[in-house]
Amino acid sequence: MLPRLSLLARSALKGAGAARGVRVVSTLPEMPPCDFQPTPYKGISYEDAMHRRKTNLTPALLTYYKKPVMVYQGHMQWLWDVHGQRYLDLFAGIVTVSVGHCHPKVKEAAKEQLDLLWHTTNVYMHPPIHEYAEKLTSYLPGDLKVCYFTNSGSEANDLALLMARLHTGSFDVISFRNAYHGASPYTMGLTAHSTWTYNVASGFGHHHTMNPDVYRGLWGGAHCRDSPVQTDRSCSCAAGECMAKDMYLEQLHEVLRYSTGKRVAGFWAEAIQGVGGAIQYPKGFLKEAFAMIRERGGICIADEVQTGFGRLGSHFWGFQTHDVMPDMVVMAKGIGNGYPLAAVVTTPEIAQSMTQALHLNTFGGNPVACAVGSAVLDVMEEDSTQQNSADVGTYFLLELARLRDEFSIVGDVRGKGLMIGLELVKDKGTKEPLPGPDVISIWEDIKDMGVLIGKGGFYGNNSADVGTYFLLELARLRDEFSIVGDVRGKGLMIGLELVKDKGTKEPLPGPDVISIWEDIKDMGVLIGKGGFYGNVFRIKPPMCLTKQDVDFGVAIIRRALEKYSEQTQQTKAAAVN
Template identity: 70%
Template sequence: RLHTHNFDIISLRGAYHGGSPYTLGLTSLGPYKHGVANGFGCTTTMLPDVFRGPWGGSRCRDSPVQTVRKCSCPEGVCHAKDQYIEQFKDTLNTSVPKTVAGFIAEPIQGVNGAVQYPRNFLKEAYQLIRERGGICIADEVQTGFGRTGSHFWGFQTHDVVPDMVTLAKGIGNGFPMAAVVTTKEIADSLAQNLHFNTFGGSPLACVVGAAVLDAIEEDGLQKNSEDVGTYMLLELAKLRDKFEIVGDVRGKGLLIGIEMVTDKDSRCPLPAEEVGQIWEDCKDMGVLIGRGGLYNQVLNL
């Protein structure tokens, strides 16, 4: 907002960007919303979810595993992406002024269950935002540091260059640490007035972060994410084809979501209690996994 002199920021439905009074407005997951003032100047737009959304096909995602939905798109064309971009344009035309401050998105939605967008959606969305004077922010808290396997940063898989990147989790391997990376021009805008953080730039945190970066490179963890993640995705897809309640397997590298449904035709979320029983059974067998999704219906690996 300081840099662009605009106010409105757009995020995707299903996104999780934090729980502070400001970032809570960008978060669009009901279970994480609290009854406090938030969201002033924040607008959400349709999530381009090719499994659960109105449009999707069998070749939309940058993943070894696609949805089981049919696809009639010719080579090089994605009608689902085109439809979701039209919805994005509709939000820009109806819900915000002619100029916007920015757009924030995770390269793959983490808390919402490893939701992936159609190829080129993010690239076209970035272009539309920049045409309206806004900056583009990549939330790499869950996707960064080689987790997607093919690239070190999740945004690289979308062939985009954001103006700002938020980092955490993987940067410290359990140590409480986060960072924001941006351009010099945007950073200079913040320096117009005094801004400081009591615990910012901690030497201890920097040493931890540097050691994690060394380990990622020396131990080949990015390649491990790609190799192990691809194997797991392909094997999990076999379970999806075998069991009616496994609606979708998706992800990239070691960011994987298994969406549980009552049946594949309706795609109705499996009740949270039943998903919880599967989750507990996995834990009893020594497999620790997470849960996500709007209805807590996704098993996260």
């Protein structure tokens, strides 16, 4: 357990940048108890590992935090580093650990299969792949019955892109700006996020329509999102109407009218954008967008790499929250709880397109991967992880939303279930992102207090994932802090956006976002960071998270925001004097 940290008095700006006096002295909460005892670490030293990393690993390898966390062991929602420090993991290995680190039942299934058979390739038959394919497709509606197993989301989207073009005989494909569908040379064109794009030929035949972002986009209102927490934008739409949806659909129509041929191959969409910062679209948008694509002869591909397997709480698949039926579903990450496993599931008719030539994935659908995938589905049923995502995620989201109203830098809190984003801004009016170093400072502080969250979005200032309880708790932060611009998401896929001004939605500058992020880490919580401006905290924890864990995580995030606000006020006071 982390030692209890000292009390810190602080005063800060409250509301939309207005001073409301001195904050009450608060204490940091004790970490929730954990009856698991990690084994003592006896491996190479931290310093030796850093040296080997610099010498033997690619310099392009991304590492979180100024002093990276060297993780040694995991159990359910907890991680331990080589120094024995325990962390609450709210990022789940980038939305990958679904039922918990080293879940006993999944671990036992892997061990049993390892004693029987590891690998054959699919030129031979083996029982696990047939049993698992039938079990997996039983969770999908309609004619989505044919599986192609791969090892990663990028591989799966590669294959889906090839299949869409072969089946339709067309070449043009469409995805959203700010979307992420992989970083391979083939999928880089689908990804419309410059931070993941190299200056090489990769986008031939790829077109990007305007991202229907109801918080930061041109259009959006107070009732657009399928989330317990809405934006702070006004809305004059009549019941059953949505001007934002209609305007974004017109943008898609313009792409089809001017940029593509008369027929298209396919349209890619995440139910909620993950890497892009837990961005949610207007309700009803995807249903009408799918119809427009099909009128042009294209097929519709649901990218469920981050949103699938019950993470959004209300449904097992993210596309079901939009009331749409895709022609193809791409899945990875949570499917294997951290084991390399991914899949494309489609209809028998579309699957026939791959018979035009030979196709083989050496490791796709290997016996161990299938055994693990099957056990993950069993655990999801036994542990009711989807329902937990709904309950805990919504609570988390609403608690974070309170920070949005309390801190001026929290521009938005958004999400659904245990997929949550918190966006940091410099100005809520302009939505200027909080500077990267500031975001990282807060992020680091959260980590140092014992909580690990993600960081993403275009500006690197915005996202975090968890469920209904989590969403409700985070929503309180939006109301409490002027820098919390938005809390959004659904289930255990949550984003919290930090802003400099809530009115303009100017993102909180990167240095400020990083400062908060580092602070969160130093207090023992690990979260992600993303979004186009890098000002969104990404909260997407293992789906075994509890409400007690949420209370601890929210308290740590609150403390990091308070610390940042106190330091900002002191800096301003010193400048005046």
